Amino acid sequence: xxxxxxxxxxxxxxxxxxxxxxxxxxxxxxxxxxxxxxxxxxxxxxxxxxxxxxxxxxxxxxxxxxxxxxxxxxxxxxxxxxxxxxxxxxxxxxxxxxxxxxxxxxxxxxxxxxxxxxxxxxxxxxxxxxxxxxxxxxxxxxxxxxxxxxxxxxxxxxxxxxxxxxxxxxxxxxxxxxxxxxxxxxxxxxxxxxxxxxxxxxxxxxxxxxxxxxxxxxxxxxxxxxxxxxxxxxxxxxxxxxxxxxxxxxxxxxxxxxxxxxxxxxxxxxxxxxxxxxxxxxxxxxxxxxxxxxxxxxxxxxxxxxxxxxxxxxxxxxxxxxxxxxxxxxxxxxxxxxxxxxxxxxxxxxxxxxxxxxxxxxxxxxxxxxxxxxxxxxxxxxxxxxxxxxxxxxxxxxxxxxxxxxxxxx
Amino acid sequence: xxxxxxxxxxxxxxxxxxxxxxxxxxxxxxxxxxxxxxxxxxxxxxxxxxxxxxxxxxxxxxxxxxxxxxxxxxxxxxxxxxxxxxxxxxxxxxxxxxxxxxxxxxxxxxxxxxxxxxxxxxxxxxxxxxxxxxxxxxxxxxxxxxxxxxxxxxxxxxxxxxxxxxxxxxxxxxxxxxxxxxxxxxxxxxxxxxxxxxxxxxxxxxxxxxxxxxxxxxxxxxxxxxx
Numbered sequence: 001x002x003x004x005x006x007x008x009x010x011x012x013x014x015x016x017x018x019x020x021x022x023x024x025x026x027x028x029x030x031x032x033x034x035x036x037x038x039x040x041x042x043x044x045x046x047x048x049x050x051x052x053x054x055x056x057x058x059x060x061x062x063x064x065x066x067x068x069x070x071x072x073x074x075x076x077x078x079x080x081x082x083x084x085x086x087x088x089x090x091x092x093x094x095x096x097x098x099x100x101x102x103x104x105x106x107x108x109x110x111x112x113x114x115x116x117x118x119x120x121x122x123x124x125x126x127x128x129x130x131x132x133x134x135x136x137x138x139x140x141x142x143x144x145x146x147x148x149x150x151x152x153x154x155x156x157x158x159x160x161x162x163x164x165x166x167x168x169x170x171x172x173x174x175x176x177x178x179x180x181x182x183x184x185x186x187x188x189x190x191x192x193x194x195x196x197x198x199x200x201x202x203x204x205x206x207x208x209x210x211x212x213x214x215x216x217x218x219x220x221x222x223x224x225x226x227x228x229x230x231x232x233x234x235x236x237x238x239x240x241x242x243x244x245x246x247x248x249x250x251x252x253x254x255x256x257x258x259x260x261x262x263x264x265x266x267x268x269x270x271x272x273x274x275x276x277x278x279x280x281x282x283x284x285x286x287x288x289x290x291x292x293x294x295x296x297x298x299x300x301x302x303x304x305x306x307x308x309x310x311x312x313x314x315x316x317x318x319x320x321x322x323x324x325x326x327x328x329x330x331x332x333x334x335x336x337x338x339x340x341x342x343x344x345x346x347x348x349x350x351x352x353x354x355x356x357x358x359x360x361x362x363x364x365x366x367x368x369x370x371x372x373x374x375x376x377x378x379x380x381x382x383x384x385x386x387x388x389x390x391x392x393x394x395x396x397x398x399x400x401x402x403x404x405x406x407x408x409x410x
Numbered sequence: 411x412x413x414x415x416x417x418x419x420x421x422x423x424x425x426x427x428x429x430x431x432x433x434x435x436x437x438x439x440x441x442x443x444x445x446x447x448x449x450x451x452x453x454x455x456x457x458x459x460x461x462x463x464x465x466x467x468x469x470x471x472x473x474x475x476x477x478x479x480x481x482x483x484x485x486x487x488x489x490x491x492x493x494x495x496x497x498x499x500x501x502x503x504x505x506x507x508x509x510x511x512x513x514x515x516x517x518x519x520x521x522x523x524x525x526x527x528x529x530x531x532x533x534x535x536x537x538x539x540x541x542x543x544x545x546x547x548x549x550x551x552x553x554x555x556x557x558x559x560x561x562x563x564x565x566x567x568x569x570x571x572x573x574x575x576x577x578x579x580x581x582x583x584x585x586x587x588x589x590x591x592x593x594x595x596x597x598x599x600x601x602x603x604x605x606x607x608x609x610x611x612x613x614x615x616x617x618x619x620x621x622x623x624x625x626x627x628x629x630x631x632x633x634x635x636x637x
Contacts, residue, residue: 072539074535074538074539095541095542095543095544096541097541098538098539098540098541099540099541100541101541102540103536103539103540104536105532105535105536105539106532107532108536109532109533109535109536109537109539110533110536111533111537111551111555111635112533112555112633112635112636113551113554113555113633113634113635113636114633114635115635122537122540122542123540123541123542126541126542126543126546156634156635157635158635169536172540173540175540182539
């Protein structure tokens with residue numbers, strides 16, 4: 001079911017983004033479980049703009065997952081109505097509805113007995129697409145999520161890493177080109193570095209496709225990184241604040257929010273600053289097999305002490321120092337598996353994570369296709385922290401002890 | 411070692427050979443009958459068992475009850491059940507078939523319930539979440555994922571039924587049981603031991619062949635992602 005005509009698709013334009021998503025509206029939605037005195041979700045009204053990413057965040061038991069699952073009616077609301085675009089979905093056939101909404105859960109929820117291609121084709125097969133169309137769609141989606149179709153098509157879930165499974169989970173959710181994508185703690189089971197990459201990929205996919213994405217997470221950092229808007233819920237599905245991440249950090253609406261986001265901490269602001277917002281240092285790149293002398297000459301002319309070895313597509317392979325380069329006649333084809341790399345959409349927090357994980361004082365910045373565009377050093381990140389710290393001091397002179405120590409301890 | 415024993419053993423072998431001589435067709439027919447009875451009863455038992463498991467596996471209480479009942483039912487002496495079945499159905503194939511299908515179903519019920527219940531909730535949830543209809547989830551997700559466990563149950567049940575099927579000779583049922591019972595009842599008479607022995611060996615052979623076939627079936631039908 002290609003649902004491109006659904007609702008307000010394509011007529012709401014958020015900035016310069018393409019929008020193929022549909023808006024979502026919750027109207028007085030209540031979920032009361034039998035035998036419980038307090039409702040799990042109490043009278044929730046919410047508008048989600050088409051083509052936006054909204055992150056639901058809150059402590060466990062706050063009803064964020066329940067709310068998400070009511071949108072595709074995995075959980076039936078007790079009261080209230082839910083609109084996707086302008087259709088009221090509360091009365092629709094649940095299977096039909098879910099076929100028009102992408103759904104991704106932790107670790108992808110792939111069917112272990114099916115190959116990647118078969119997993120992705122699950123819904124297109126139900127919808128009766130022909131084999132040719134399914135194959136083309138599968139190839140397109142694998143490419144979209146950054147997996148090589150030829151390599152992964154016939155792979156079984158058990159033969160893939162958690163991050164790869166998660167990518168396939170996203171591809172499967174997008175199979176029938178739904179206007180809305182729901183994600184339930186999708187990146188909870190992968191390591192921080194992989195999580196950062198998956199988040200960047202999701203942002204890139206969102207920019208390319210303009211779907212409406214609702215993501216549930218317990219991690220406020222993840223919420224600020226991904227969400228155009230963040231919905232903070234407290235127990236019983238009570239809305240504490242629904243605003244942009246900047247607004248929440250700058251003006252927490254309630255003490256609950258203040259405590260939840262830890263708005264006093266300087267480093268929290270690192271999740272708001274993106275790699276693309278700060279200056280990068282230029283890098284000298286060299287192709288595998290180039291004569292070492294030439295490369296060293298070029299690097300010296302630029303005044304740098306190390307270079308980045310790239311493949312034919314400009315993707316980084318290693319970053320040897322000039323001394324290392326000098327040990328061989330030609331630039332070697334060594335691939336450094338621990339090379340720290342971030343995307344422009346990564347937060348400075350991610351960049352710092354990558355540096356610490358690799359024990360390096362910098363990271364390489366790549367564009368969406370993985371080509372190296374520059375480097376970000378720890379000095380730049382420290383400068384941002386110092387800037388924010390002095391802003392905070394100048395702003396209200398109120399710097400908490402924790403913020404101070406976190407920000408200035410070398 | 412003792413020459414007299416060797417002679418006796420050789421004598422036994424000669425007797426066995428004499429017994430088998432010319433009875434090939436008859437023994438072949440009984441073996442076929444026995445195997446066919448076991449195959450059909452396991453098939454019917456399996457189908458019934460899987461249907462029951464499908465009906466109850468999503469209800470924890472019913473699953474537990476059915477599981478316990480199926481295990482207790484296995485302790486019913488087969489002969490007693492057979493005797494009870496004579497009352498409504500008389501002698502012959504019908505009570506034999508019902509008794510064997512009943513016993514065939516029991517191990518499969520347990521395994522099918524356990525297999526279906528062990529499909530991770532996350533897999534079912536994501537199947538529902540992307541909009542697979544319930545029936546399709548059952549047939550293309552739950553059952554294939556439970557199949558290795560169900561197949562193990564079928565193997566257990568096949569071994570058991572091939573053995574127990576000998577008893578149906580008591581109610582004049584078909585199969586190799588008649589050889590064993592005839593032989594034992596005429597113990598001391600001509601060919602009596604040879605008859606019983608032939609019946610027993612053929613039953614063991616059937617059991618081994620079936621087991622081999624089921625292993626092969628597993629190789630061919632269990633999805634690679636599950637191993």
